[in-house]
Amino acid sequence: MSSTEVTVVVSDCAEEDARAVFATLDAAFTAEKTTRPRSGGGATVWASAYDVSAPTEATPAAVAPLAHQVSVEAQGGYRAVDRVVAVLDSAFVIDTVGTAAGDQEKDIHLRIHGRAGV
Template sequence: MNGTGLSSAQVTVELSDCSAQDAAAVFDVLRTAFPQDAAADGAAVSPPGAGGGATVWTETFAISGAGRAVPSGAAGTLTRPVSADVQGGYLAVDQLRAFLASVFAVSGEGAAFGDQEKDVHLCLANR
């Protein structure tokens, strides 16, 4: 066994075109639905030489099942639409996208399909 089953359940979420507050709102909802055993590995990354340019917020989640329901009123409110790039195994990405659609208004803006993973670009907004 090569362990690909475990890695296919890992989904990386990159948020851009948003404030730290909006990134926290999305990631807090995801952490509630997909609790992690270890401390969150979230990071803010600015491209080299960006000089105050765009910031990308990144976190990886272990997806097992459809995700826990978020208590009513616990979903954060976004100040503006957020761009989300989601990468991981087919089933895990589909589960995460379905969960996001239960909390936010989600529109798909593109996808790239690989042998064992797919990348999906989404736009998240308030319902």
């Protein structure tokens, strides 16, 4: 993984909420790889890898409201993860649940929900 790539995993939510989170990130960054959920007996997760080296000029517009809280995990280089968190923070209320830091990468676990009135 390069220092400008971030893997984002969304879980503990309905598909519509996952789509709202990814639509926000898609407006700001180029998605390199997206994994669609598979049906089965376990939990459903959605994942996408973003290159944050050249953010788009678009600012996340009105975002579809989230029906419930969503778990988001972002892993990548320090600055790259910070960029992803900043975009999510511009559209949603975020609570940091935990972080793990390595030599050149960090992993952050967030709970996000919609802003009041959105």
